[in-house]
Amino acid sequence: MKKRNQFFSAAWAASACACVMSAPLATSLDAADKPNIIVMITDDLNYEAYSYTGNENLKTPHVDKLIEDGVFFRQAYTTHAVCAPSRAGLMTGRYQARFGYETLTGNTEEAAKFDRGVDTKEVFISNILKDAGYTTAAIGKWHLGVNEKYQPNARGFDYAFNFLGGCSYDRWDGLRENGKPVDGSGYTTDALTDRTLSFIEENKDKPFFIYYASFNVHSPYTVDPKYLPEGATVNKVRKPKEVSGEYDDLQKVYDGMITAFDVQVGRINNKLEELGLAENTIVVITNDNGGTKIRPCKQFSGHKATYYEGGVRTPFAIKWPAQLKAGTVDKDNVISNLDLLPTLVAAAGGKLPTDRDIDGVNILPVLKGESKIADDRQLFWRAGSGSFTRKGKYKLHWPLNRKKHAEAYLKLKGKKQGREDPPLYDPANYDAPLLFDLSVDEKEQNDIAAQHPEIVQQLCKDLERFNTFKETDKIQGSGK
Numbered sequence: 269m270k271k272r273n274q275f276f277s278a279a280w281a282a283s284a285c286a287c288v289m290s291a292p293l294a295t296s297l298d299a300a301d302k303p304n305i306i307v308m309i310t311d312d313l314n315y316e317a318y319s320y321t322g323n324e325n326l327k328t329p330h331v332d333k334l335i336e337d338g339v340f341f342r343q344a345y346t347t348h349a350v351c352a353p354s355r356a357g358l359m360t361g362r363y364q365a366r367f368g369y370e371t372l373t374g375n376t377e378e379a380a381k382f383d384r385g386v387d388t389k390e391v392f393i394s395n396i397l398k399d400a401g402y403t404t405a406a407i408g409k410w411h412l413g414v415n416e417k418y419q420p421n422a423r424g425f426d427y428a429f430n431f432l433g434g435c436s437y438d439r440w441d442g443l444r445e446n447g448k449p450v451d452g453s454g455y456t457t458d459a460l461t462d463r464t465l466s467f468i469e470e471n472k473d474k475p476f477f478i479y480y481a482s483f484n485v486h487s488p489y490t491v492d493p494k495y496l497p498e499g500a501t502v503n504k505v506r507k508p509k510e511v512s513g514e515y516d517d518l519q520k521v522y523d524g525m526i527t528a529f530d531v532q533v534g535r536i537n538n539k540l541e542e543l544g545l546a547e548n549t550i551v552v553i554t555n556d557n558g559g560t561k562i563r564p565c566k567q568f569s570g571h572k573a574t575y576y577e578g579g580v581r582t583p584f585a586i587k588w589p590a591q592l593k594a595g596t597v598d599k600d601n602v603i604s605n606l607d608l609l610p611t612l613v614a615a616a617g618g619k620l621p622t623d624r625d626i627d628g629v630n631i632l633p634v635l636k637g638e639s640k641i642a643d644d645r646q647l648f649w650r651a652g653s654g655s656f657t658r659k660g661k662y663k664l665h666w667p668l669n670r671k672k673h674a675e676a677y678l679k680l681k682g683k684k685q686g687r688e689d690p691p692l693y694d695p696a697n698y699d700a701p702l703l704f705d706l707s708v709d710e711k712e713q714n715d716i717a718a719q720h721p722e723i724v725q726q727l728c729k730d731l732e733r734f735n736t737f738k739e740t741d742k743i744q745g746s747g748k
């Protein structure tokens with residue numbers, strides 16, 4: 269572990285330091301001054317799901333109001349293009365490559381049997397905020413491990429109401445409250461918020477942190493009929509083989525699921541207002557990965573599990589009336605869900621761990637308009653489809669050659685790659701890189717790699733550095 273950290277310290281210090289100009293040190297705050305913090309993360313949300321970001325079928329008044337009352341980032345990214353690793357990056361402020369949590373973890377039974385979870389040596393936002401005097405809750409989807417040592421109560425959360433593995437909208441048999449099965453009925457999306465409101469009530473006199481992970485709008489496409497758009501009659505739809513392109517039952521249910529999330533945002537905001545807590549509560553809205561093919565983005569290419577902007581760009585807003593100017597739209601600064609940990613820890617007057625590197629940066633000065641992210645900030649992603657990086661206006665895709673990779677994998681491992689086995693991350697098995705200039709081509713349609721060989725070469729070198737982590741050949745957690 270130490271060796272790995274030393275490598276990262278040397279290789280990454282320069283880019284990490286370059287990210288934010290003039291990041292202030294966290295200061296200690298009195299309990300009364302500490303803001304409450306609520307991070308709301310959606311699941312598989314299409315970038316254009318909200319009326320604010322381009323949904324032409326419906327209005328999302330509560331989300332839109334939250335965005336308009338806070339700071340909205342146009343260029344915000346998830347840390348991965350699928351659920352589990354994306355959430356692990358958010359929760360630790362570190363690339364999941366550092367601790368080998370880079371693939372989906374299988375169903376609940378498999379995750380338990382193979383002891384899959386985020387390495388217990390990792391520090392979560394909740395651990396740090398708890399140390400800073402916060403009462404903490406994890407509500408909703410977890411997917412960071414199902415065995416006891418990986419559950420929210422073992423990761424710095426005082427209260428937990430979750431689906432640890434698989435999720436459902438109308439079945440409660442996977443729901444756990446502080447690790448124990450819980451009885452109930454009704455649309456689980458509403459139940460998550462019921463628990464959230466109770467937690468806020470119970471902790472209104474002390475600082476609290478809530479990680480609210482909605483299942484909406486992940487499949488199965490199911491919604492309580494009360495959330496359906498006008499005129500819709502079907503509230504459950506199987507995903508068709510082909511998307512019709514029409515505003516059909518599937519699209520209406522999908523919009524109903526968006527409305528359901530929007531209503532939860534309104535319920536939580538109303539509770540904060542009612543209790544007089546809204547002024548000094550930070551509310552974040554973000555997403556874990558892009559939407560599916562059922563609702564393609566108009567402005568971006570790609571979708572969930574791809575690394576085009578449609579797979580990793582997220583609507584991202586932070587509202588904090590006590591400190592941040594309402595109505596701020598940030599079009600230029602490139603931020604990531606990795607930044608939440610250092611930012612929230614700074615806002616809470618907490619202390620970052622000193623025994624490891626954090627990949628995210630504290631964006632509080634950016635939120636306050638006091639400084640900006642460096643123009644050459646670099647972000648990295650890697651997955652079974654290849655390795656990807658954004659630096660400044662350039663984005664490089666280095667796609668895996670599946671045939672070459674399959675042969676190399678079989679030769680090296682003596683077996684075919686399974687669904688949960690990470691790829692080899694070996695450039696020898698990659699195809700020619702593609703380069704896009706996002707300042708003029710957000711849809712990533714015009715490959716300019718041939719015109720900029722020196723930029724391609726440098727970005728590939730950067731990705732090779734990122735790919736040095738041989739420890740990621742397997743999912744950790746099995747006693748490591």
Ligand SMILES: [Ca+2]
Binds near residue numbers: 351556
């Ligand atoms: Ca997801």
